[in-house]
Amino acid sequence: MSNSTYTVIFYLFAALTVGSAAFVVLTRNVIYSAFSLLFTFFGVAALYVFLSADFLAVTQVVVYVGGILVLLLFGVMFTNSIMIPGQKSEVSNLFFGALLLLGVTGGMLYTFSASPGWKISGKTLQGSIVELVGFETMSHYALPFEMVSILLLAALIGAAFLARFDNKGNS
């Protein structure tokens, strides 16, 4: 793949990610937000491929699109009466929110442009990293891996306990 094709595809996915993220926060309709988040997650997964983290890209699609987004859609449909047309979610603090957005983003972009370039290592990550992830998980990161699996188990049992149907009939 030539260098210019690479650049064009990168900008395409960057525009998809940023544009759909902007649509998530700017539209008033919660359902539109949820479906626009789908495109953001796919765009971020594509950027992970550009960063040669192919395993992370697949994990992103499986966990975010297949898990978290479905949970969010369940939440939207449980808690909003979406059958009423024209229902909008309300917005507050618009001025301070815009100030925060412009301040944080502008400050960071200014810092990037004003600082002298980054020191890039001579050996960047190349190719597939699946094998390396396996080695690291079972050697350096064995303890965090076990801890995070126990955390996930506890969190999911807790979530199921919190959201279970109350059969006493007083809900």
Add this chain to the structure above:
Amino acid sequence: MDQLTTIGLNHYLTISALLLGFGLFAVMTRKNAIVVLMGVELILNAANINFLAFSKFNGGMQGVMFALFVIVIAAAEAAIALAIIINIYKIFKSVDVSSIDSLKE
């Protein structure tokens, strides 16, 4: 022009800064608790892009492993937060975060 066409670290950091800004905007301005949760997911994705970008251009695996753990924590956080929001909806019949103020006098 050369800076724009050669994809480097700053490109990824720019995308990440924009996602972080949009996430903060959603958390700050929206009243629907689920959209606030979507803003938190955007912020976590921005952090992940940063981890992976620095990991790629540094040549180490630390950022990749940390990003993997961030994804797991995000899954746990989304499940718990949705359970809490559904309970709030059962009690208050609304997910408007500014109307849940029964602790206030």
